[in-house]
Amino acid sequence: MKNISRKILLNPGPATTTQSVKEAMVVEDICPREKDFGQLLDGIKDDLVKVVHGEETHVAVMFTASGTGGLEAAITSAVPRGKKLLVVENGAYGTRMVKLAETFNIEVVRYQMEYGDYPDLEKIETLLANNKDISHLAVVHHETTTGMLNPVQEICDLAHRYHAEVIVDCMSSYAGIPIHVKEWNAEYLISSSNKCIQGMPGLVFVLFKKSLLEKIKDTKRSFYFDIYSQYTGFEKTGQMQFTPPVQVAYALRQAIDEYFLETESGRWKRYQENYQTLYDGLKKLSFEFLLPDHQQSKILLAIKEPSHPKYSFEGMHDYLFERGFTIYPGKGAKTATFRLSVLGDLHKQDIEDFLQCLADYLNEI
Ligand SMILES: Cc1ncc(COP(=O)(O)O)c(C=O)c1O
Numbered sequence: 001m002k003n004i005s006r007k008i009l010l011n012p013g014p015a016t017t018t019q020s021v022k023e024a025m026v027v028e029d030i031c032p033r034e035k036d037f038g039q040l041l042d043g044i045k046d047d048l049v050k051v052v053h054g055e056e057t058h059v060a061v062m063f064t065a066s067g068t069g070g071l072e073a074a075i076t077s078a079v080p081r082g083k084k085l086l087v088v089e090n091g092a093y094g095t096r097m098v099k100l101a102e103t104f105n106i107e108v109v110r111y112q113m114e115y116g117d118y119p120d121l122e123k124i125e126t127l128l129a130n131n132k133d134i135s136h137l138a139v140v141h142h143e144t145t146t147g148m149l150n151p152v153q154e155i156c157d158l159a160h161r162y163h164a165e166v167i168v169d170c171m172s173s174y175a176g177i178p179i180h181v182k183e184w185n186a187e188y189l190i191s192s193s194n195k196c197i198q199g200m201p202g203l204v205f206v207l208f209k210k211s212l213l214e215k216i217k218d219t220k221r222s223f224y225f226d227i228y229s230q231y232t233g234f235e236k237t238g239q240m241q242f243t244p245p246v247q248v249a250y251a252l253r254q255a256i257d258e259y260f261l262e263t264e265s266g267r268w269k270r271y272q273e274n275y276q277t278l279y280d281g282l283k284k285l286s287f288e289f290l291l292p293d294h295q296q297s298k299i300l301l302a303i304k305e306p307s308h309p310k311y312s313f314e315g316m317h318d319y320l321f322e323r324g325f326t327i328y329p330g331k332g333a334k335t336a337t338f339r340l341s342v343l344g345d346l347h348k349q350d351i352e353d354f355l356q357c358l359a360d361y362l363n364e365i
Contacts, residue, residue, distance in 0.1 A: 001026060008350045011328035012144045012172050012300050013195035015344025017255070021199060024254035025247040032246050038238030040253060045234075047256045048205050051174065051197070051264075052189060054181040059210045061231040062203050063224070064245050067171045070190040070204035072100055073225035074167045075138065077216050078188060078208075079106050083135035086127055086164065088155065091115045091145030092331045093169055097138045104221050109134060114334040116146045116290050116302070121154055128162035136187075137164045142173035145331045146290055147300040147339070149177070156184045165212075171195055176271055176299050176343055178264050187212060193248060196267070196299070196343045199255035202248035272298050274342035274351050281355035282340075285362060290337050302330065302337040310365040313338050319361045325354050 001023050009016045030037050045060040052058075063069050075097065079085050085106050087098050090113040101108045109131050111124060119139075128134055137159040141152050156166045165187035170179060174189070176196030181189055188208045194201035206227060217228050224242065233241045259267060275298040282289075282303060290302035305313065316338075317327055330337035342351070 005324070007324055007326065008346065008354060009326045009344055010340045010342070010354065011326050012339065012341035012343055013192075014201045015195060015198055016346055017198055017200065017251075018258060018345045021251050021254045021258065021345075024251045025200065027247065027250050030246060032244050033239050035238065037246070037249075040249060041234070041240065041244070042238065044249065044252055044256060045205075047260075049207055051256075051259065052179040052181040052207065054189075054207055057182055057209055057211075058189075058207045059231065060205050060207050061227050061234070062205045062240065062244075063230060064202060064240070064242060065204045065225075066201060067190070067192040067195075067204055068096065068100070069225060070192065070206050071097055071167075071169060072222060073204075073227050073230075074188040074190055074206050074208070075101050075106065075136075076104050076221040076225060077219055077227035078165065078167060078212075079136050080219055082133070083107075084109050084131055084133050086111065086124070086131070086134045086137045088119050088124065088137070088139040088150065089113065090117050090119060090148065090150070091140060091143035091333075093140045093143060093145060093171070094138075097140075097169065101138075115332050116148065116334045118148065118295055119150060119155070121151070121158060124155060125158055125162075128159065128164060134162070134164050136167055138167040138169070140169040140171075141179075142170070142177065142297040142299060144172045144300060144341075146302045146333050146337075147297050148291055148295050149173075149297040152186070153184055156186050160185065172299060172341075172343065173297065175259055176267065177297065178268055181207065193252045193255070196271075197252070197255050197259060198345055199252040200248045202245035203252055270347070271342050273348060274346050275299065275301070277348055277351040278340060278342060278355070281351070285355070285359060290333055290335055299343050300339055300341040302333055302339050305330070305336045305338060308365060315365070316358075316361055319364070320354075320357055323357050325357055
């Protein structure tokens with residue numbers, strides 16, 4: 001394999017991957033309609049459910065797409081015509097679900113907050129009580145805009161009391177933060193191959209309660225992103241309906257194996273340790289954070305932009321990028337921020353090296 005230097009990606013995915021995940025993509029050419037490839041996908045689907053302990057209740061369906069494709073599949077397949085979708089919107093990814101639903105003429109009830117505000121359960125309850133035709137509630141577990149961990153368990157419990165099903169965007173938490181989908185009792189959970197599972201971009205997956213299959217059979221708003229036809233088609237043929245990203249699937253197989261080897265608690269411990277190292281180091285450098293500690297996902301920090309006259313995000317980004325570290329801009333949080341995430345194959349030494357490089361940049365300006 002070509003000798004490639006290791007880059008430290010502190011953007012929230014696509015993440016730094018292991019050498020073995022990169023190498024897993026170098027495989028013999030294979031037609032994805034072959035049985036061998038179908039078996040690979042079948043095993044991946046089962047394991048994706050195991051990651052969140054959803055065996056027996058939930059199944060997985062995959063699409064060739066980035067994360068948003070999975071949200072499109074869940075929302076357009078799940079919400080029946082004439083019903084409403086309530087979106088808990090305290091970040092850009094909440095807003096994305098609103099725009100997505102509206103594109104398909106799905107009526108949306110927005111619980112709009114400033115990006116970085118914590119959801120108030122009483123307000124959600126009022127919206128559910130006042131809109132009896134809400135059939136689904138959508139919420140982002142880890143709002144990557146701010147690093148906030150939304151109270152998904154409480155929101156699921158509340159929605160279910162009002163007979164609304166729940167769609168949880170777990171894009172940047174799945175396989176990072178331990179999730180028990182049966183305890184949440186969430187109907188739909190979406191994530192992608194390139195975040196905390198540490199694979200390559202190109203596959204998105206929707207985990208959903210198998211018992212819902214008949215219910216969504218005729219909803220069909222999208223041809224490509226229809227959960228029913230994609231799931232039942234695979235059951236019948238062992239093939240995805242449309243061309244899968246073959247090499248990305250091999251990388252995902254390897255990434256899942258590495259996840260189970262590290263274990264759920266091992267990965268979470270590594271992420272938390274990296275987060276703490278980053279948090280402590282940034283504090284020492286006098287940075288301030290957008291969120292209070294108790295609302296943090298411990299996967300991503302939104303950091304207030306320094307007011308130093310010589311500071312610019314671009315300047316800082318370019319200085320760090322030339323030295324092998326990628327950082328990420330803010331995304332409309334209520335205070336100007338930039339973002340750093342610890343998701344990916346990162347280790348304590350990587351974070352310490354980054355902090356040293358950041359300190360050098362600050363000294364230079
Ligand atoms: C919370 C969340 N939702 C959805 C997405 C999907 O984005 P994309 O379609 O670019 O993969 C992301 C990507 O960062 C995300 O963090």
